Amino acid sequence: MSIPELQAHLEESRTGAGSPVLDQPVLTVEGLNVVYEVERPVHAVQDASFTLRRGEILGLAGESGSGKTTLAYGLNQLHRPPARITSGSVTFHDRDGDDVDVLALEGESLRTFRWSKIAMVFQGAMNSLNPVLNIRTQLGDVFTTHRPQSDGPERLRRSQELLELVGVDPSRISAFPHELSGGMRQRVMIAMALALDPQLMIMDEPTTALDVVVQREILQEILRLRQELGFAVVFITHDLPMLLEISDRIAVMREGRIVEMDTAENLYFEPRDPYTRTLLGSFPSLTGEAGDFVRAGFDVEEGR
Amino acid sequence: MTRTPSRRRAALQRILTPSLVIGAGLIIAIVLFGLIAPFFVADPLAVNNAGMHGPSAQNLLGTTQTGQDVLAQLAWATRGSLLVGVIVAFLALFLSAFFGILGGYLGGWLDEVFSLFTNVVLILPGLPLMIVIGSYVQQRGLLLIAFILAITSWAASARVLRSQTLSIRTRDYVQASKIAGEKAHRIIGVEILPNLLPVMSSGFVFALITAILGEAGLSFIGLGVVGTQTWGSMLFYAQNGQALTLGAWWWFVPPGLMIALLGCGLSLVNFSIDGIINPRLRTAPKQLKQAKKARQASPATKRERDDEPEQAEQEEVSA
């Protein structure tokens, strides 16, 4: 496949038979503030507000220390002390019409909420599979924990369905993690996240540790799954070109603030914030005519 | 650059944890006692008719069966025990650094031989070996006992140092200094060794504790240093003089307490060193506290938990 063809293919997976984005909110965040209570408190997230629509992919772009991970973890109280949410609200709008105040959840209700409504795929998640248990056991565990009424054969059937869904041959269900490649393991992690049919997936650099070819396959898979299942995605990464290609909207974060949030198109054609422009300019185009750019020898920044 | 002094102060405050302050305080007090007190007390060996009486104005800690002043004995014994401990700790440090770091850095067959030797020494049972060697030698001087204690206590920290060296050896900064053209001895001495200092100081403190306890054990069974008073020898004589059955607590409690206090102090210092090496250990209690503060629960009961290991230590020592 040539480059344009493959990109058409990606775009096909992205919007396929029309955009899956529905005009109803799945998550509303208002004035969220997260502070790291260390000796000199760090305001990691400042006044983050946004509404995520059902089926939408929101890209969260930023560099290290921009607070993008802290923000995403705060969305379902996964932030660890000393991080603390000082103010703001996170409201989850369930499919059956209930509104859940996420920050008020505690204990058991928080635990069930986390996996069944909002699922997470972490950075380097493929290394968090238990090496001594096979995939079948680990996938099955999700159902044992969250769907205790299901029986063995049903669990197996669901597990196989899930693997098929994420593009892993279901016959590999008895494999152990080390028998699978990095990309396969990441697919298994996505399958686990999908197990309880979440309405929102938070993905924290899910492809960073993977090689670019595998990364592309995983992205394709995520886009296709979103088309089929209609979940919304918060996708965290520093790779802005990648976000541009997969996201509906992109929020650019810097030093705890969302400095710009817009559709991918607007962000690409008319970036307003200077930092967004810096980020866009940090990725030389592969095929573009910037061939002598680096040779020009000017410095974008001075010893940051 | 004007920030440096305040930053340094902040760093100092981070390092000066309560456990380090208490531990160092205990150690300094005991060391000062061992250094200074012997100049001010009476002859510890002077025999007196007034034997086996409790603390009085004349004998602050009472007298032994033969009328020797317990305080004077304690002062000299403190000096003796500390001397043994320090000599052993230095010997063990040297041995563990030699076998651990050199083997770990140079690798190859040398490492194989060194780690085989280390492992053999590691599984030698310490106390029985000390007893065997101690009972063979008639003239058991201070240095000989120190040597026996040292050869049985360096192996564990040599293994730790070896594994640390193995990991540091492959770090980029060591590779970079190779590319810069540094010689092996300089890479070990200047690039690797400083990064091992926390581990080495922790090993040193640990060797000190084991040496003092080991010497006390040897002396208690009568195989200790001949001619030098130590806490162990005091306990040995107290045991022989049937201090326990006669209820002469002033004779055996002071040396026992000294051992317990020093062990406690050294352990506290060791915990703090661990905290400096591994920042996660250091911040864990604080994070717990902060988490609890964040939840506005009642103040954390962290102090109690910190105290437990010391109590266990004391019990172990006095047992």
Next chain:
Amino acid sequence: MSTLAVKDLTKTYLLRDGLRFKRLEAVKGVHFELTPGRTVALVGQSGSGKSTIAKLIAQLERPTSGTITLDGKPVGRRGKALAAYRDQVQMVFQDPFASLNPFHSIGHHLERPLLLHGKATKANVREKCLILLERVNLTPAESFIDRKPHELSGGQRQRVAIARALAPEPTVLVADEPVSMLDVSIRLGVLNLLATLQREENLALLYITHDLATARHFSDEILVMYRGDVVEQGPADDVILTPQAEFTKQLLVAAPEPGTNPRFLAEAKRRGVPMPDHLAALEDRT
């Protein structure tokens, strides 16, 4: 100025797999030449053997077979000959957080190579360090020289690492993924610095990366590696714009590239504007 030539370079590792040994061919018969003033990019995915080549050239590992020659002469393996080789060939590591010793000051990292290679004496070494720091744009140099690595950001540390590699005044420089661990907004700055220094010193540069875009813009020649083999080798623009090898094509289509994405092309048509050149926009701003 010297030319470093690599001929039929092969590195096989023996890995212990239980009781048996497994052979891992990390590099299989690679040829290339580094000439003054030119940059060769070595592109590949993780495990393709590109970092092994860096280690072989830096003489941190011995090749299983094949030769490395400097100006036609086989390179020295130990003693004086190795020292002479190190005068000429230096390396910048990937991870600036691991390549500086946390215990030592920035000054120490520069002083040692200067002294070891006779580029400074005890008397003027500090002065030379300051000059080096200024060359990598760490100014004011006085404020950096006594700091410890942990007080510097990733980009600043990588500049120190570059300064260290330049201290012996080498003619060949190996840069193993010099920017992949840095924040994206400072990557081009560090790459530009490398390019500027290369031009000033007429260095022969080996740029190892997994990023095709910077490989293209930054180098004259590209070698694409796949599992120890060089699958494609040629002038940078040719390799990127008219790739021949199947693997190169795969890499190219997988790299995110909004500039050719139909969605953005359509949007450009709808808006009636050309595709934006963000790099150019950035240049205007400076």
